[in-house]
Amino acid sequence: MLTYTAIRSHETALVRRFFLAAGLLTLLLLADDAFMLHEEVLPHGLGIRERYVKVGYLAIAAAFGLGFFKVLIRKNFSLLALAASFFAASLLFDNPEALQAVGLWENDFVLYVAEDGSKFTGIILWLTYLVKSAVENLNRLMRG
Incomplete structure (x- = not known):
């Protein structure tokens, strides 16, 4: 903002x-x-x-x-795509019943680390995307 x-x-x-x-x-x-x-x-x-x-x-x-x-899509699209992928993974890991029902996760601790790790990585990538985009915009405006 x-x-x-x-x-x-x-x-x-x-x-x-x-x-x-x-x-x-x-x-x-x-x-x-x-x-x-x-x-x-x-x-x-x-x-x-x-x-x-x-x-x-x-x-x-x-x-x-x-x-x-x-x-x-103008700039830094790879950062945005990575952030979205990690947020999507976080949502997937946040549904332990579905994952355990198909036998993918039996350990709640591993599931917790995977969900929070994915969310944290998504947050860092999203913030990196925003900061990089803001800096590029501000630099362009300062140059004229």
Whole structure:
């Protein structure tokens, strides 16, 4: 969101909205992870099943991806694809019943490490993508 503020009068509306939306999406995911919204608060506090919350997050991510497709594929696409792959792996590992039902994981500790490791790697790659994109945009604007 800092990049949005810095470029708001120097960039196209699409790029400005991209950085604002990316900041808000990142803030939502940060709040979810910090307060365990999809695992505890929403299912137990409000009665919203975890799978519906996950589908909601996937819908938000899909809307973000479709809405900013042109911006997303311009630069650093390999970082973005890697981040998305690790987030997808995290979602897969976050469903232990399905994995254990087909005999893929018997050890809960390994499953926990795989899920959190995938999520952490996805977070680092997503933040790297955003920082690299922001720096490239700001450098281009500073050069003229």
